[in-house]
Amino acid sequence: MAKKSETTSQNEKKKIRKKGGNEVAFRPQSIVEARYNLDRRQNDIMDIAFGMIDDQVDKKEYSIRVADVKEYYNIEDKSHAYRFLKQAVESLEGKGFKLKKDEDTSIFYPWFSKITYVRAKNEENSHIDFKMDDDLKRMIVESRRGAYYSIRYAINLSNKYAKRLYYLFQDRKNWNLKNPDLETGVFTIAIEELLRMLDCPKSYKYTDFKRYVIKPSMEQINGSTDIYFEYEENRGKLKSGQKGVLSLTFHVTQLNPNSKVVADAAFYEITSQHVEIRKRGYQDAEVRDILSMAKRYNRDDQFIQEALEIVDHSKCESKVGLACYFMKNGYNPLSAGRQLEKETPLKTAEHASSYHNFHQRNYDYDELEKNLLNQGISKETKQTDMIEEEKTTEKREISFEELQSMMAGNPQLQQEIASLLEKMNGTGKK
DNA sequence: AGCAACCTCTTTGTGCCATC
DNA sequence: GATGGCACAAAGAGGTTGCT
Structure with a gap:
């Protein structure tokens, strides 16, 4: 009896967690992240589907043929191939993901808007046809950004986190605008953000992340895919005040560069600082704006947090705008306000950027x-x-x-x- | 059976404080 | 300032449980 109630509460917990995990922010990366909720077989199907959509975006209906599946999975028994394919697609029936457009609007996209199972007399001619929402198709194409990776490689990965990391690396292997001539993608992601992106259990600490995610991923991705990656641990002060691993910097190399894709996103690091600011309710792009402004005017973390605290308590319509203003001009409303009356904005900016040390700021x-x-x-x-x-x-x-x-x-x-x-x-x- | 999640215990590292 | 003790958290690792 007690066990039963325990398991139901566990199930409820899971349900809640999964629901939260499905609801992702509105950005191209969403598609990649939405797939984290799918299992291995389902992801394989999505790989096949995505490949078809990339090739022919304008097509109304797509057809997955048993012959193709046989090729990808190396299945000898043709009758099993159809069963395998049907089972995997069936498990995707009714599934989809939810996008949070803004505070009040969220959109649910089913992966497939229509699925037709066609069993032929000759098993190899059996096929499953599907339709997909136009918006979703567009997002898929955008999310892949021309990173045409081979389905074979993704299918080789048995560890679920290895698979997720592989998608992430494919997405970011060219994120190296600092050195655009290099074939190596270099980017830093906070541990907190990595756990979220890869949909790891909430119980995971860095040590779990290392042994269940990083270690198996290194073994599987390096050596059996078209990607090779290394990473370094960035240590610093954790929330608790103690030292620990805050973020990882990945170095991702494409081993067989068929086509060099130029990154269309600016090089940007998702740091713990970024994560902290987002907790205040800002969108990623907004955080990016604020932080780039802060960097430009040499604002340290303390300054940023305190300035944002003031922004939080203000009744300004554009909080991002005010935050950026503070980053530029300093956040003491008294002196900033007075300066604005007398000086040109450029002058105040110069003045503000001379505050190198927060503690030495001149309060009136x-x-x-x-x-x-x-x-x-x-x-x-x-x-x-x-x-x-x-x-x-x-x-x-x-x-x-x-x-x-x-x-x-x-x-x-x-x-x-x-x-x-x-x-x-x-x-x-x- | 294999994988993922979770539990638990030990070791290591760090910050703080008192004392010399 | 250097040293030692203490408390606490992170990191590491082994084992168990639960699910497919």
């Missing part, structure tokens, strides 16, 4: 004190509903939350504020 303490005290007074007089009061203040004055986040990690400011608060409490709390 007089202005801060004035604002802080004003807030204190208004808080005193209208203490009934503080939140409501904050909402109604149209003027961009510094709030307590903002102040707190500004104070975090800045001892100098902390001291100043502490003495100010003491002053306030001393005069106000009567």
Whole structure:
């Protein structure tokens, strides 16, 4: 009895996890990731289907012939070949993946919109025909970006993670815009992101990832496919504060370059920093914009996090825009606002980029004190509903939350504020 | 049977603190 | 500043369970 309830709760857990895994962000990479939920045989079928679609995008209906399957799988028994093919396709019936277009809209794409099973007298002439949604077909073509890899190689991979990594490497083997002349793709992905991309269990720690994903993948991919890869561990401070492996930098080499494909995506590293920022609710592209801005103006991680904290608490319509503005001009709303009035944007940018060390930023303490005290007074007089009061203040004055986040990690400011608060409490709390 | 997930225990590494 | 002890988390590894 107890066991039964345990297993059902486990099943529920699985269901929930799988549902989350199916719902992926709207981008070309989605197709690759959506396939992670399929098993080995199903992925083989998708490989065959994708290959057909790549060859003839405009075709209405496609036909998988037993003769082809026989070739790919090296199946001697023809009658088994059809059964094998039918079974695999049948397992895909009703399956698909969900794209999250935005907060309110999600779209479900079934892999196949129509499947026709045709058994011929001569087994080899048996075939299965399928139709696919036009949008999905377009996405497939886009997701593959002309990376025409051989189905044979993918089928050779028995480990599910090896297969997933292989697709990932095929997708990114040319991601090396730093050295476009090299045939080696070099890119860095945070462990957290890798676990998500490869749909690893939540229980996986780096050590599990290493032995169940990386190790078998190296054994299978290197040597039996058209790709060779190496990786290096990037160590740093984990969330817990201790040191550990934060990300992996992959070096992917195409062994038989039939056609050199120029990457159409800018070289970009998905770092733990990226993952952290995304948790605030930004899309990948938005994070990329913010981080590229931050890099341009030498903003360190602390600066970025604190600036974004302020953005989170602001009621600005374009949070990304405000975040980018902060990266460029600095996020002290007091000095930034004043500078804007007097100087040209370029000048403020130059000024801002001279702040190399966050701790040494020049706060306008007089202005801060004035604002802080004003807030204190208004808080005193209208203490009934503080939140409501904050909402109604149209003027961009510094709030307590903002102040707190500004104070975090800045001892100098902390001291100043502490003495100010003491002053306030001393005069106000009567 | 084989693979993947999970559990558990040991070892190693790191940060913090007190003491000298 | 150097050293040692302690606590905690990561890493490593062996074994078990569950699923197809």
